[in-house]
Amino acid sequence: MTQDIELALPQGSLKLQRLPLRRKQTLQAWDSADQLALTQLQDIKPDSRILLVNDHFGALGTGLSALHKQLQLTVWSDSFLARQALQHNCQLNQLPEVKFVEAVATPQGPFDLVVMRVPKSHSLLQDQIKRLLPQLAADASLLLPIMVKHLDNSLYDLLTKLLGPLSASRAVKKARVLSAQPANASATSPAPVIKSWQYKDFTLSHYSGVYGRKRLDEGSQFLLENFPKGDFKRIIDLGCGNGILSLQAAKTWPHAQILGVDESYMAVASAKLNAEQNALAATCEFQVGNCLAGLATKSADLILCNPPFHQQRVVGDQLAMAMFADASRVLDTQGELWVVGNRHLGYHAKLKRWFKHIEQQGKHPKFVVLRCRK
Ligand SMILES: C[S@@+](CC[C@H](N)C(=O)[O-])C[C@H]1O[C@@H](n2cnc3c(N)ncnc32)[C@H](O)[C@@H]1O
Secondary structure, three states: OOOOOEEEEOOEEEEOOOOOOOOOOOOOOOOHHHHHHHHHHHHOOOOOEEEEEOOOOOHHHHHHHHHOOOOEEEEEEOEHHHHHHHHHHHHHOOOOOOEEEEOOOOOOOOEEEEEEOOOOOHHHHHHHHHHHHHHEEEEEEEEEEEEHHHOOHHHHHHHHHHHOOOEEOOOEOOEEEEEEOOOOOOOOOOOOOEEEEEEOOEEEEEEOOOOOOOOOOHHHHHHHHOOOOOOOOEEEEEOOOOOHHHHHHHHHOOOOEEEEEEOEHHHHHHHHHHHHHOOOOOOEEEEEOOOOOOOOOOOEEEEEEOOOOEEOOEEOOHHHHHHHHHHHHHEEEEEEEEEEEEHHHOHHHHHOOOOOEEEEEOOOOOEEEEEEEO
16 A cells, blocks of 8 residues: 555645655655644634744645745754655645754744644653743744644643643544643743763763653663674764764774764754763764765764664654665675664564674663674
8 A cells, every 4th residue: 555645625735745755655744633733724814923843744834835925934843854854745745945943943933823743752842842932922822733642641731831721622533733822931942951961981961852861771771781892993873862872982993983863953962962071072973864865885884773663653663674774785895783672673584684694792681782794
């Protein structure tokens, strides 16, 4: 089955593709919460100043910019993939590029309306709401399109604490749009929150929403305890998060060049900060990207990877598979990919598609570290 790419709305239909593009894509670029919000917004004032937060695959951004030419739309997100999806879907519908603000910066208002998809991370949600409230115009409102299954009591309590009373639309295809009219906040937006802790000799700092922000990920720790041995010069940390694997690599091989890549702006900003505060910035570089797109073939001799197991809220190994495929392209003939993952994910069998030699390192009841060579 291939995905449906036509979203029918009362105001007209949109073509929307889900990124990354795949030959047999089975997933749509929108959910019924996006669809319900776009239907509700069809009569919006044409010159509204709108802030759209955490659009998943560009459906809301494309739908809003298709509504009126005069609409002043700003998109705010932590995801490079979401940014690419928005650009792609706007082009598909012959719409101009939309203004995009990366999550570490704060978009400058005033905004008459905020449309926000609630992120999975409550720390990111709190941080974003606290920073956006001072950017609202008087009488601004906030709309939160949400799938009913994601709205549990703790999220509802947090949202009312941050925004005041909420009202909810009727449910359509298991989605609702919550709305709030938050009271005026102070004139200045707080700086993004940074949380720091110590792991061995490293001080690790994290912007909101970054993976492993509360404590070191167990899988990551297992890989650190079973770190590669050998002489490596060109090292990549794929899905670098806070950059801990890069920092350890920089300490282990002081003459190597290390590149960390992540699709989260907050993660890359955290990793850069960590390299600086641990005096390892001379050999560690970090950049935002989708897997290893744009990196030269056979340009690395070691790739370290603790892959993600979900994209937005969709659990699955599609991103891990894309990372393994990219790693095999970017690794030199003698290069090594070191992967850590939950044992039950069965990476060992899946990696055989790209790597001839796969050895398990160390022993753990829950995780495996795999050394993969072509
Ligand atoms: C399980 S975390 C690992 C983080 C860190 N390396 C560690 O070991 O603690 C996976 C990371 O992959 C990143 N990621 C997800 N999709 C990605 C993509 N398409 N390209 C690059 N990084 C991605 C996530 O933002 C997340 O930081």
